[in-house]
Amino acid sequence: MSEDRFLDVKGLEVDYMTLDGPFRAVKTVDLHINKGEVLGLAGESGCGKSTIAYALMRLHRPPAFISGGSITVDGEDVLAFDEETLNQWRWSKVSLVFQSAMNALNPVLTIFEQFRDVYHRHTGKSTAEARARAIELMGLVGIDPARLDDFPHQLSGGMRQRVVLANALILEPQMIIMDEPTTALDVVVQREILQEIAGLQAKFGFSILFITHDLALMAQFADRIAIMLEGEIVEVNDTQEIVNNPQHDYTKKLWEAMPSFDDTKGVA
Amino acid sequence: MSAPAFLTLDQVHKTYTLKTMFGPTKQVKALQDISFSLQKGQALALVGESGSGKSTCGRAVAGMFQIDSGKICVEGKPIATAHTSKEKRETARKVQMVFQDPFASLNPTHTVRHHLERPLKLHKRVPADSTLEDELHRTLTDVELDPAATLEKYPHELSGGQRQRINLARALAVGAELIIADEPTSMLDVSIRRSILNLMKRLKDERGITFLYITHDLATAHYLTENTAVMFGGRIVEYGPSDQIVRDPQHAYSKLLLSSVPSAKTKIDANFEHAKDFSNFADEVRKATAASTAPLASIGEGRMMRS
Ligand SMILES: Nc1ncnc2c1ncn2[C@@H]1O[C@H](COP(=O)(O)OP(=O)(O)O)[C@@H](O)[C@H]1O
Ligand SMILES: Nc1ncnc2c1ncn2[C@@H]1O[C@H](COP(=O)(O)OP(=O)(O)O)[C@@H](O)[C@H]1O
Ligand SMILES: [Mg+2]
Ligand SMILES: [Mg+2]
Numbered sequence: 001m002s003e004d005r006f007l008d009v010k011g012l013e014v015d016y017m018t019l020d021g022p023f024r025a026v027k028t029v030d031l032h033i034n035k036g037e038v039l040g041l042a043g044e045s046g047c048g049k050s051t052i053a054y055a056l057m058r059l060h061r062p063p064a065f066i067s068g069g070s071i072t073v074d075g076e077d078v079l080a081f082d083e084e085t086l087n088q089w090r091w092s093k094v095s096l097v098f099q100s101a102m103n104a105l106n107p108v109l110t111i112f113e114q115f116r117d118v119y120h121r122h123t124g125k126s127t128a129e130a131r132a133r134a135i136e137l138m139g140l141v142g143i144d145p146a147r148l149d150d151f152p153h154q155l156s157g158g159m160r161q162r163v164v165l166a167n168a169l170i171l172e173p174q175m176i177i178m179d180e181p182t183t184a185l186d187v188v189v190q191r192e193i194l195q196e197i198a199g200l201q202a203k204f205g206f207s208i209l210f211i212t213h214d215l216a217l218m219a220q221f222a223d224r225i226a227i228m229l230e231g232e233i234v235e236v237n238d239t240q241e242i243v244n245n246p247q248h249d250y251t252k253k254l255w256e257a258m259p260s261f262d263d264t265k266g267v268a
Numbered sequence: 269m270s271a272p273a274f275l276t277l278d279q280v281h282k283t284y285t286l287k288t289m290f291g292p293t294k295q296v297k298a299l300q301d302i303s304f305s306l307q308k309g310q311a312l313a314l315v316g317e318s319g320s321g322k323s324t325c326g327r328a329v330a331g332m333f334q335i336d337s338g339k340i341c342v343e344g345k346p347i348a349t350a351h352t353s354k355e356k357r358e359t360a361r362k363v364q365m366v367f368q369d370p371f372a373s374l375n376p377t378h379t380v381r382h383h384l385e386r387p388l389k390l391h392k393r394v395p396a397d398s399t400l401e402d403e404l405h406r407t408l409t410d411v412e413l414d415p416a417a418t419l420e421k422y423p424h425e426l427s428g429g430q431r432q433r434i435n436l437a438r439a440l441a442v443g444a445e446l447i448i449a450d451e452p453t454s455m456l457d458v459s460i461r462r463s464i465l466n467l468m469k470r471l472k473d474e475r476g477i478t479f480l481y482i483t484h485d486l487a488t489a490h491y492l493t494e495n496t497a498v499m500f501g502g503r504i505v506e507y508g509p510s511d512q513i514v515r516d517p518q519h520a521y522s523k524l525l526l527s528s529v530p531s532a533k534t535k536i537d538a539n540f541e542h543a544k545d546f547s548n549f550a551d552e553v554r555k556a557t558a559a560s561t562a563p564l565a566s567i568g569e570g571r572m573m574r575s
Contacts, residue, residue, distance in 0.1 A: 187485075187528045190528065191530075194536055195542065203540045216531060219532035254459060258461060259465065259488055259490070261490060
């Protein structure tokens with residue numbers, strides 16, 4: 001069982017240094033993800049989900065500081081990496097799909113130029129090889145390769161999110177952290193992207209940490225779900241249990257928070 | 269024939285002309301042939317993807333701009349032909365908007381008291397047998413806020429949910445009969461969205477307030493409203509009782525929209541090829557829906573669709 005663990009986080013604590021002193025945004029969090037597993041991390045805005053996502057990749061920047069705990073990825077101690085190791089490790093072992101596709105893309109570079117930068121930095125391969133890989137990836141996420149020479153603003157929101165997804169796949173990472181990858185999208189596009197992600201995951205078998213505030217969406221896709229409240233994980237269980245047999249009051253509250261089609265209307 | 273409607277739209281059109289810095293001007297058909305009516309004390313949901321024209325429709329009803337053609341009537345009177353300023357003020361009073369961003373229409377330098385006192389005085393909403401203070405308390409109680417704890421607060425001292433309640437309170441203070449709520453919960457924390465929906469529902473059921481509810485969320489539309497209009501590309505593609513739209517959608521786009529709503533009970537199809545098929549299918553539906561200029565036609569009791 002435990003040899004299947006790809007990510008193992010123990011006692012993680014992250015603080016923001018504020019003018020009023022340190023604010024603990026992540027409080028002694030334990031979580032793990034097995035190889036090929038999809039773990040959902042759900043909670044309301046401000047509970048610390050993005051802070052965890054950034055800390056796991058050591059992309060957190062001041063005023064955020066990791067003040068305790070350990071992060072082990074594929075048997076390696078991530079907090080012990082030096083800058084150079086980290087730069088090689090990021091994107092090739094674990095990559096991140098940011099909450100906002102627009103923030104993740106550089107507006108003055110074409111889609112291909114962004115691909116090429118990451119690909120070249122990590123592999124040292126030629127532009128022609130980068131082009132071939134980029135075309136392959138565009139095919140994987142369902143975008144016409146002719147769009148490679150477009151700038152981000154020329155694409156629709158759904159296409160941009162697909163490009164970000166393709167970027168995360170460039171170096172065939174073993175885990176992808178996805179921070180609200182569909183939150184800003186229309187429901188049909190959201191469904192398209194979610195199916196795309198599920199299909200790619202089934203095809204390549206990478207692990208996913210899937211972050212969202214939408215429990216129903218997450219339940220459609222995750223193997224296990226962790227529920228986060230004010231910096232703490234208050235419940236973690238198999239998706240079926242979180243759906244059918246939630247234990248924590250807050251999990252129940254989240255389920256009751258939005259009407260579903262099953263709700264009786266009560267309209268006279 | 270049913271009772272005369274509180275609000276009717278008859279073949280409303282609005283096209284925006286965008287002047288791009290380079291190249292030709294671009295026409296955006298924000299509203300095309302929009303017709304519907306809304307009975308007093310009922311709610312109608314405008315549902316659709318972003319850019320489908322929902323907010324434009326709401327702002328047209330609020331009289332915030334001139335429509336190109338068609339007619340919008342409140343209680344049988346066209347809003348565009350209100351000549352005297354008294355008439356204009358009457359319509360402006362009866363029709364109020366609540367926006368997505370609960371901060372947008374609150375002045376950060378003014379207390380809740382100030383926000384509510386002004387409309388109560390301006391529109392002479394304090395009956396002879398009451399006092400301003402009583403009316404302030406009543407209005408806040410109507411939106412389930414504690415008057416003592418809220419009246420002297422500034423907007424930034426309130427939570428997003430409380431701010432949205434203040435926006436509803438202000439509409440009530442003015443004497444709103446129709447509230448156009450444009451995605452009123454989409455910027456709020458998930459766990460408090462439902463309480464705001466419940467409040468709107470209570471205002472409708474108990475106070476007879478009419479709602480034009482703009483949302484991209486079919487589940488909340490179903491929860492709050494009697495009827496739903498599904499919009500796409502500036503047009504209504506399907507109209508009918510909300511529970512029927514949700515249970516038995518007829519238009520291909522309504523079906524697509526509904527089938528895309530996440531449900532915890534069904535796992536997503538994790539087949540790589542199927543994902544492509546679904547995207548291609550979605551594209552086809554969008555294309556066909558955009559291309560059709562067929563009129564809205566009856567497809568049964570209270571239901572309409574464009575073929
Ligand atoms: N740069 C920052 N400085 C101070 N506090 C921050 C900063 N970034 C985030 N926070 C705080 O940390 C908490 C967690 O934020 P975040 O991880 O972004 O939450 P989520 O992604 O769940 O919405 C919030 O209370 C937020 O206000
Ligand atoms: N003031 C405006 N000027 C130009 N175009 C506009 C304006 N308002 C809306 N539009 C365009 O009209 C269409 C409908 O917009 P909107 O009503 O805001 O859609 P929704 O509320 O459904 O997201 C969009 O294509 C939008 O870009
Ligand atoms: Mg976040
Ligand atoms: Mg809008």
